[in-house]
Amino acid sequence: MSEDLKRQAAAMALTNLRPGMRLGLGTGSTARHFVDLLGEKVAAGFDCICVPTSEVTARQALSLNIPLSDLETLDRLDLTVDGADEIDPDLNLIKGAGGALLREKIVAAASDAMVVIADDSKLVPALGPRFPLPIEVNRFGLGATQRAVADVMARHGAQGPLRLRETAPGSPYVTDGGHLLLDAFFGRISQPEALSRDLLDIAGVVQHGLFLKMCKTAYVATPDGVRTLTSGTN
Numbered sequence: 001m002s003e004d005l006k007r008q009a010a011a012m013a014l015t016n017l018r019p020g021m022r023l024g025l026g027t028g029s030t031a032r033h034f035v036d037l038l039g040e041k042v043a044a045g046f047d048c049i050c051v052p053t054s055e056v057t058a059r060q061a062l063s064l065n066i067p068l069s070d071l072e073t074l075d076r077l078d079l080t081v082d083g084a085d086e087i088d089p090d091l092n093l094i095k096g097a098g099g100a101l102l103r104e105k106i107v108a109a110a111s112d113a114m115v116v117i118a119d120d121s122k123l124v125p126a127l128g129p130r131f132p133l134p135i136e137v138n139r140f141g142l143g144a145t146q147r148a149v150a151d152v153m154a155r156h157g158a159q160g161p162l163r164l165r166e167t168a169p170g171s172p173y174v175t176d177g178g179h180l181l182l183d184a185f186f187g188r189i190s191q192p193e194a195l196s197r198d199l200l201d202i203a204g205v206v207q208h209g210l211f212l213k214m215c216k217t218a219y220v221a222t223p224d225g226v227r228t229l230t231s232g233t234n
Contacts, residue, residue, distance in 0.1 A: 003033070005221035009117040010034040012219040012226050013081045016115055019047045022074050024107035025061060026082025027054040027100040030117045030221075034081050039064025051077060053107050054100040055176050077111040084116045084218075085131040085209070086124045091116070091218055091231040092192060094127050096134030096209030099165075099175050105207055108214050116218040120227070123220065127210070128189035132160070134209040135182040135199060136175060145204030146182065152198045153184055160185025179206050 010033035017023070017038075025035055035057060042048065042065060049069050052058040061068055071077075082104055086094040093116065095101050108114045124130060137145045142164075150162050165173040165181040172180050189195055192210050199208045218229040 005223070006030045006117070006119055007033040007037070008226050009119070009219040009221040010037055012228070013115050013117050014038070014041070016079055016081075016217075017041070017046070017048070021048050021078045022069075022076070023048055023050045024077050024080030024082070024111050025050050025052045025057050025066075026080065027057050027104060028083035028098045030083040030119070031057070031081065032060065034117060035060050035064065035066070039066055042066050049074065051107055053082065053103045054098070071106065071110055077107065078113070080108045080111040080114045082108065082114065082116060084118050084122055084211075084215075086127050087116065087118060087122050087215075087218055087220070087229075088124055088127050091215040091229060092127060092213065093211035093215055094131050094133055094209050095211050096136075096181070097131060099134075099173060099181060101134055101209045102136050102175065102177055102179070102207045105211060108211065113217070114215045116215045118218065118220055120220050120222040126188050126190070127192055128186040132163075132183035132185045133189070134165070135184055136177075136179045136206040136208070137182055138204045138206060139178075139180055141204050142180065145202060148202045149182055149184060149199065149205070152195070152202070153186065155198070156186065156189070156191065156195050158184065159187030177206070
């Protein structure tokens with residue numbers, strides 16, 4: 001999928017903006033286009049205040065003079081615009097390939113609405129077949145947490161392995177919050193709500209990349225243009 005089509009999806013998300021909005025800014029290749037386009041609007045005088053979901057997005061926004069704040073200062077956000085790794089027909093998502101899932105979920109949960117922008121390769125009939133599920137975990141007790149996650153995977157019929165994400169052999173990926181990431185290869189996830197509960201019951205699990213019933217609208221770039229998908233109507 002070309003970057004131009006991703007940018008078209010990002011441009012569609014701009015139609016949701018109103019002056020004075022409090023916005024959550026997502027992380028990833030498609031969200032990056034939205035931040036660029038928002039920067040152009042801010043340069044032209046658009047008024048907004050934004051909370052970034054990663055240090056990478058914060059640096060990009062600051063370079064474009066987009067006003068930033070945080071969730072200590074702002075109690076609620078009007079809208080979050082973010083990408084996704086997988087999108088099912090009910091607009092449930094898998095997110096976290098970019099390593100920002102914890103902050104992304106906190107920001108989305110603090111928002112009145114979440115809009116997703118993506119290309120059509122991210123559409124799936126059910127979550128799990130194309131991307132592993134990222135699980136953010138505490139460094140302490142990593143081995144015990146891995147074993148507990150593996151047990152949950154077995155109960156849910158996972159079809160693939162569980163791997164510690166690394167930036168290089170022997171060098172684990174570290175999130176902005178100082179945590180580690182496990183990538184769990186499930187294949188088709190038949191009971192995402194139950195899986196969510198089971199993972200969050202593990203003491204060492206901080207959060208996971210299942211974003212369930214959080215997205216209301218998705219703008220999906222296709223070779224024939226941008227499709228608008230709405231929760232409950234697909």
